[in-house]
Amino acid sequence: MRSATATLAKAYLLWFLPGLLLQFPLVALGSALRATGIIKPAVGFQVLSVLLNIVLAPLLIFGIGPWPRLGVTGAALATFISILVADVLIIIYFEKKYHYLRFRFPLFTPQTRIWGGMLRIGVPAGAEFVLLFVYIMLVYAIIRGFGPAAQAGFGVGARVMQALFLPVVALSFAVSPVVGQNFGGRRADRVRRSVYSAIGIASVMMLVLTLIAYLAPAALIGVFSHDPRVIAFGSDYLRIVSLN
Template sequence: MPAGNKSDRLGQEKISKLLIKLSLPAIAGMIIQSLYNIIDSIYIGNLGTEYLSALSLAFPVQLIIIALGVGTGIGASSLISRLLGEGRKKRASNAAEHVFILAIVYGAVIGTIGFFLSDEIMSIFTNDPVLIDLSQRYIRIIMTGSLAIFAPATFNYILRGEGNTFLPMVTMFIGAITNIILDPLLIYGIWIFPEMGVEGAATATIIARTLGGIFITFVLFSDKNEIKFNFKLFKFDFQIIKDIFKVGIPAMVNRLMFSFAITIINGILGMYNTTAIGVMGVVFRLQSFYLMAVFGLNQGYLPLLGYNYGYKKPERMKRTVLIGWLTALTFGAIGFTVFQVFTEPLLRMFNSNPEFIEIGIPAFRKVSISYMFMALNVIGAGTFQALGKGVPSLVITFLRQALILLPSMYILARIGGLDSAWFAFPIAESIAFIVNIIWVVLLLRKNMKEMKNENMQKEYVKQE
């Protein structure tokens, strides 16, 4: 029986009410976080299309950093919610301590690599000396200060594991608002600040994330959480690392594959011109704004499903899945409608270059066809992660990106040119969705049958 604490509500309160409570703060935080990435691009885009293209080239490296932090965080959140559902609070706290140490190790390693090798890293993606110079100036600062990214990324998931999504939202708000304020000051050199261009955008990001990281660290070490840190009694446990990475590594690889896919996509688009690369960067940033709402929903959904899985409540699990998937489908429909109707005004926020608009409008309308499938694929991955199964989401991501998206984009580009290439996105997402839904249904049926049998045996023992 779970401990009588805050997380108990995950196994008792009404599912729809809980999902709203848990998801809304996460959605708000994720959207505001995505907003400052978009604002970054708007300010940088006003400097010229080559700056946007440089930012797009640096984007995969940023995704690798985020993948490490978020992947570890997802693994931790899944493990912590399941442990709390089983009533093992001390082990849940010990898992959180391991995550804290991992974040510091990540920051030290990535920071060292970025400081010494950023120029060589960006040379992998392009031979254009202007783009190499601009992108490496940006990514060196991001990598050197990466501890500021890892801390809030991983620590927020510790709190989400116990069902607290409000304080992670506050953390993201602190970072986002700070970034939005600092961006124009450091990029353009307003008031007492130096004009730093792309380096200003990177510096603003690191300062903002640092403030968010300081806030969430103080929260974690307070005595108001169900998770308690006590490093005096800390003992390294390889099984905890294994349990975190069992879900965390597939989550990381999912995002790393996305980073790899973007690199290849940029190469395919580069066969036409660098403006197409800039368009793809803007498409991904605007897409991420919509997807952050879906990810926020997923962050409320994951601990709720994971807790009831640990608590052995199949009926609550079934209702959580049904409500979560229907909500994701609604989000997907809204995203599709907005980006179909307001395509040109959204693109003009970044750049009004006629070639940019000409390429961007059909690109965005074709890519956004995939959004309903994309939303359901995100919540499908969250279902596997909540149940402690990281491999299925990894397999589906590999299918979608490596086996379908990249080959189909290359083939369509060769057959029909740039205009046809964009159709690769809805093709990949729709096929992945079919595999996703079949796998989820089979897994849930198996788990729920096992739980019902186990619960029946417990009732029989009690009666005896």
């Protein structure tokens, strides 16, 4: 069982890791758009990528119609293709529609001063994700002795928790350019109003999602697995972690 799980994980990562690499230009170019107040195209390309992934995943996993049946590999390949398509489209948008920035490869020379400023801002945020990665690896190592059901329950529970955070993440993406533009325009009243409104909306959303995760964790885990042991482990995880 463990050998089969490891084989499937390797097959998934073979396409998923290159897909993660493709996320960098998509996120960087989307951030550039949001920084200049252009929100809809950045969001549109991300949404298109997700929708394309939703369509391709079942086709490639189950081999529907003329598509090959690839199983776990199909899920990763669908992610890779959807991100690649979004990358191509956002690059075309930059070249054809966006007037503030252009790709000029002769200008791609080391800018150590700019890099230093970016690293001072980005490294602390990046360190947070590194710690999260270390935490997940440690948890998987600790629960390894409890068997595949415990690992699956933790994995599903962690993904559900990440999904529950998405509304707040989306809210933060929307608020950042609004606050930045009003700060630059010296409209402190709008800055305060935007921040307070975002805090209020986020608090209400997370309170509702916390209650759902605490009171009905089995329903959330049951969407992804019908194994009673996986549901039990995942429910315990969700019920506890929802309190933070």
